[in-house]
Amino acid sequence: MPPWLEIGGLEPLERLVEAGGSVLVVIALVAMVLFSLALERVWYFRLTYRRARRALIARWAARQDHLSWSALTLREVWARELIGRLRRPLPWLKLLVALCPLLGLLGTVTGMIAVFDSLAMTDTSQARAMADGVARATLPTLTGMAVAVVGLLFTSRLEQIIRREDQRLHDRLARAVEDTDA
Numbered sequence: 146m147p148p149w150l151e152i153g154g155l156e157p158l159e160r161l162v163e164a165g166g167s168v169l170v171v172i173a174l175v176a177m178v179l180f181s182l183a184l185e186r187v188w189y190f191r192l193t194y195r196r197a198r199r200a201l202i203a204r205w206a207a208r209q210d211h212l213s214w215s216a217l218t219l220r221e222v223w224a225r226e227l228i229g230r231l232r233r234p235l236p237w238l239k240l241l242v243a244l245c246p247l248l249g250l251l252g253t254v255t256g257m258i259a260v261f262d263s264l265a266m267t268d269t270s271q272a273r274a275m276a277d278g279v280a281r282a283t284l285p286t287l288t289g290m291a292v293a294v295v296g297l298l299f300t301s302r303l304e305q306i307i308r309r310e311d312q313r314l315h316d317r318l319a320r321a322v323e324d325t326d327a
Contacts, residue, residue, distance in 0.1 A: 161284075164281050164284055165252060165256075165281070165284040165285050165288065166252055166255065166256055166259075166281075166285065168248055168249075168251055168252030168255060168256075168285045169252060169284065169285050169288055171248055172245060172248050172249060172252070172285060172288050172289050172292060173288075175241055175244055175245060175248065175292070176245070176292040176296075178241060179238065179241040179242065179245075179292065179296050180296075182234050182237060182238055182241070183238065183296070183299045183303075185234070186234060186238075186303060189231070190231065190306065194227075194230070194231055194310075197227055197230070198227060198310075198314060198317075201223055201224070201227055201314075201318075202314075202317050202318060202321050203321075204223075205220055205223070205318050205321055205322070206321040206322065211322045220318055224311070224314050224315060224318065227314065228307065228310065228311050228314065231307055231310060232307055235300070235303065235304070235307075238296065238299070238300045238303070239300055241296060242293050242296035242297050242300055243293075245289040245290070245292040245293040245296065246286070246289045246290055246293050247289070248285070248289050249285045249286035249287070249288060249289020249290055249293075250285075250286055250289070251285070252282070252284070252285025252286065252288075252289070253282050253283055253285055253286045255282075256278070256281055256282025256283075256284075256285065257278075257279070257282045259278070259282070260275060260278030260279060260281075260282055263278065264278075
């Protein structure tokens with residue numbers, strides 16, 4: 146047993162790695178990166194983005210010129226930059242979500258090759274051994290699909306939040322001008 150698994154309480158993890166193979170470890174690492182990025186986006190949205198949005202609105206409201214072409218272009222550039230920072234890790238999240246099922250499929254294929262190889266070596270056709278091997282081989286696909294579904298849910302929710310925030314930012318910038326003009 147590897148030393149990092151001897152800590153205690155990690156026996157289920159050890160059995161999971163033994164059952165799924167090394168590809169399952171790669172899927173777990175991809176899942177950790179995926180969920181770390183997701184957690185970072187939640188953190189960024191709740192803390193940094195909201196402060197930056199308030200600062201942008203205050204900066205826009207403090208300007209004298211709100212109606213010229215250059216002022217409206219500047220407002221659009223500022224808004225796109227802020228929304229762009231919110232959108233920045235989205236391609237990476239989508240890549241990791243797409244990678245998970247493929248890694249699961251890779252784990253299944255390598256597991257099935259191992260099952261057929263061991264059956265060919267033993268020269269027996271035990272249905273129970275084959276069923277056990279097939280069950281072990283499909284575990285990475287199940288894991289990859291589960292991680293991808295959760296990641297897909299988060300990614301689609303983040304896209305929805307970005308669209309809503311884009312509209313909200315433009316509305317608040319327009320209102321900030323109306324409030325200063327009144």
